[in-house]
Amino acid sequence: MVDPKFDIKDLSVWFGHLQALKKVTLAIAPNEILSIIGPSNSGKTTFLRMLNRLNALNLSFRVEGEIRIDGVDLLRLDVEALRKRVGMVFALPLSLPLSIYDNVAYGVRMHGEKNKKKLEGRVQAALEEAYLWEEVKDRLQESAFKLSGGQQQRLCIARTLAVEPEVILFDEPCSGLDPISTAKVEDAMLKLKSRYTIVLVTNNVKQAARVGDRTAFFLNGELIELDQTEKIFTAPHDKRTEDYILGKFG
């Protein structure tokens, strides 16, 4: 593998007495889509939220082990700077009660960009990358709530892209979307791969098969198996992976 984007060694996480991650070791390559699958409470979202340190919002949170981003200790980085580099898209589209334009410009403005021309450029570029520009370019000043669920989710992707991150974390981005909207979001993901590193947590096994370069299977806080997506779905090593993919539990 080329120099990994993320290098994670023996990562363990506790919330109070509950251990959510158990000695997870894995590396994520730049410009790959890593899908993470597993039943609920398997630690996959906890893992994702370690990469932008959102877990630290929980007061009883404790961590052991090492995460490096581009070779630098992630846990020692300035947290705001880290989150600018590592963007996140949540399960529910989180549109703010603002216009479409202001939703996308929100993060950029927060990071201090005041130049109107630059702001407009960033908003348009982000909307184009999220494959939403054509649908909204004539009504940027309308409320974001007028968009459909799928459009709102792509709006959130655009908002994340507008602050120019290097990595995008997707936390079950399509759990509330219909199949057509899901397909559009997946399209956007595949095209974003050329410029960003993508980590996708999903409950939808087929989605992992469709978009992931590699797929990781988590169970009870442990990384059970990590391999090329094709291999995971055709010839998994571990019985538990096979059972989960075939829908025998989960």
Place this chain on the structure above:
Amino acid sequence: MRKAKEFIVEKLILTCGVASIFFVALIFLFLMKEGLAVFKTVSLSDFLAGHKWYPISEPPQLGILPLILGSILVTIGAAIISIPIGVGSAIYIAEIAPAWAKEVLKAGVELLAAIPSVVLGFVGMVTLVPLVKNVFNLPTGLTALSGSIMLAFMAMPTIVSVAEDALYSVPKNYKEGAFALGATQWQTIWRVMLPASSSGILAAVMLGIGRVIGETMAVMMITGNAAVIPKTILVPVRTLTATVAAEMGEAVVGGEHYFALFAIGIVLFMISFMINVTADLFLHKRQR
């Protein structure tokens, strides 16, 4: 037999439910009956806009403008002091404080709410009043400012607890969304949490103000009770509430003075009613 029991219990509870409305209606009617009688001797505009309150001179002068202005001045002063401190403390408790500090502060706020107003009044009288007198070099420390400061203490518990509640009820994912974009804690509070909870915070402010404008005991003790139109905040004033409380005992039942005090009651009722309705509107807006 069981049916009959059901019936009786149901009607009993219904009576309890209706009772509160019934009492409010009774009080309101009584207030109206006694208060409106004053307008036989003085016109509405003379009453509300009259500059002189000499209820026992002959003929009595029943202008309550100085009293209204006194109430408004003390209330505005208290609002200016209590809103920033109250909202700030709510933000600290809801968003920033570590768990132990949260508990201590919340207990403190509750304790503040539990202090009887007469106690606040005499503590203010012996500590705050001389302080104001010395700091501003005034002939007396019994001023609108002293009343404002004391009343700010009374408004704060309401503002803190309602505003804190509003901040807590902001969906967690708003906050996470802001953090995930790289917002600092202050940016998250200022640009996400406060706008999202603004209607609840406005309701908190209105409820706090409602408490201030209806407060009687503390203001009566420390605002000096001079029924003149105040030109600055550093002069004695008299509020609507203090007037009623101080003069009701000596007013002749059925006399003009007596009716005028009831009319002041109507004015107060209207003001608190409007404040409560406004607060309610904000609260409902938030729930929608």
